[in-house]
Amino acid sequence: MMKLQSSLFVILLVLPTSVSSCVTRWFDRDDPSGVGDFETTVDLRKEYPGQLCPHPIGIEAQTVDGTPAANTGQTFNPFNAVEGFACVNAAQKTGSCRDYRVRFICPPEFCAGCTTRWFDRDDPSGKGDYELIVDLRKEYPNEICTEPVAITVQTLDGTPSSQTGQTFAVFSAAEGFACVNAEQGRRSCRDYRVRFTCPPEFCSGCTTRWFDRDDPSGKGDYELIVDLRKEYPNEICDNPLAISVQTLDGTPASQTGQTFAVFSAAEGFACVNQEQTPGRKSCLDYKVQFTCPKSFC
Numbered sequence: 586m587m588k589l590q591s592s593l594f595v596i597l598l599v600l601p602t603s604v605s606s607c608v609t610r611w612f613d614r615d616d617p618s619g620v621g622d623f624e625t626t627v628d629l630r631k632e633y634p635g636q637l638c639p640h641p642i643g644i645e646a647q648t649v650d651g652t653p654a655a656n657t658g659q660t661f662n663p664f665n666a667v668e669g670f671a672c673v674n675a676a677q678k679t680g681s682c683r684d685y686r687v688r689f690i691c692p693p694e695f696c697a698g699c700t701t702r703w704f705d706r707d708d709p710s711g712k713g714d715y716e717l718i719v720d721l722r723k724e725y726p727n728e729i730c731t732e733p734v735a736i737t738v739q740t741l742d743g744t745p746s747s748q749t750g751q752t753f754a755v756f757s758a759a760e761g762f763a764c765v766n767a768e769q770g771r772r773s774c775r776d777y778r779v780r781f782t783c784p785p786e787f788c789s790g791c792t793t794r795w796f797d798r799d800d801p802s803g804k805g806d807y808e809l810i811v812d813l814r815k816e817y818p819n820e821i822c823d824n825p826l827a828i829s830v831q832t833l834d835g836t837p838a839s840q841t842g843q844t845f846a847v848f849s850a851a852e853g854f855a856c857v858n859q860e861q862t863p864g865r866k867s868c869l870d871y872k873v874q875f876t877c878p879k880s881f882c
């Protein structure tokens with residue numbers, strides 16, 4: 586009987602590491618300037634819809650500069666996977682709370698939920714293999730969610746990046762991936778491809794109709810979400826997952842060579858005439874479309 590119990594104990598201990606492959610991004614929605622630093626699951630779900638699984642199985646907290654919460658000597662309540670994390674200034678022995686960020690371990694199904702296709706926009710012939718999210722978004726508009734949860738990287742022939750023995754300059758869901766030839770010793774980087782895990786709603790989401798409320802005759806073409814909401818009440822969800830922008834005749838914004846003052850799912854879009862390169866007098870006339878969670882459709 587004793588023996589059975591101890592082997593059960595070992596299995597329980599091992600389980601969390603074996604499922605730890607599904608880890609959310611770091612969340613830092615608050616800072617300790619008010620009552621304290623509140624990173625609770627209720628608030629995080631509101632602010633980052635779809636990015637936190639319904640039933641997290643673990644939580645990790647650290648200061649924004651990377652010190653584990655357990656090493657700061659501060660007191661937290663709550664600090665668990667169900668309620669999340671809070672540090673209350675008044676509860677600390679000395680000083681106020683440091684600024685913490687948290688991430689969660691989710692059931693594997695959550696990570697498996699919604700992945701983009703593979704992207705391979707660069708090869709290592711120049712300085713290295715650059716698959717940065719900022720470039721990918723330009724080249725493949727609307728194919729990557731606003732806040733990816735995870736990134737997967739492999740060589741073009743399918744070898745996971747972790748098995749190539751190479752060093753990577755950038756490797757994160759927020760920034761994408763870069764392998765720099767000069768950092769690899771005698772060999773150059775292999776050619777990698779990347780894909781992103783997005784909130785489940787991103788793949789099953791729906792798109793709104795196209796909106797075109799402004800034209801560039803004044804200061805520019807303003808398709809800001811705050812104005813669109815006023816003009817078209819209830820037609821745009823509270824937290825769009827992505828935005829698409831095209832000219833009225835269907836050319837993706839990324840292919841027009843123009844500069845945009847605003848371009849985000851949260852704020853919408855703006856093109857300012859004065860910011861365009863000389864010779865190209867004013868902005869083209871653009872229309873925008875939003876991707877919303879399935880629950881909105």
Ligand SMILES: [Ca+2]
Pocket residue numbers: 613614615616617622623624684685686
């Ligand atoms: Ca914080």
Ligand SMILES: [Ca+2]
Pocket residue numbers: 705706707708709714715716776777778
């Ligand atoms: Ca590549």
Ligand SMILES: [Ca+2]
Pocket residue numbers: 797798799800801806807808870871872
């Ligand atoms: Ca317009």
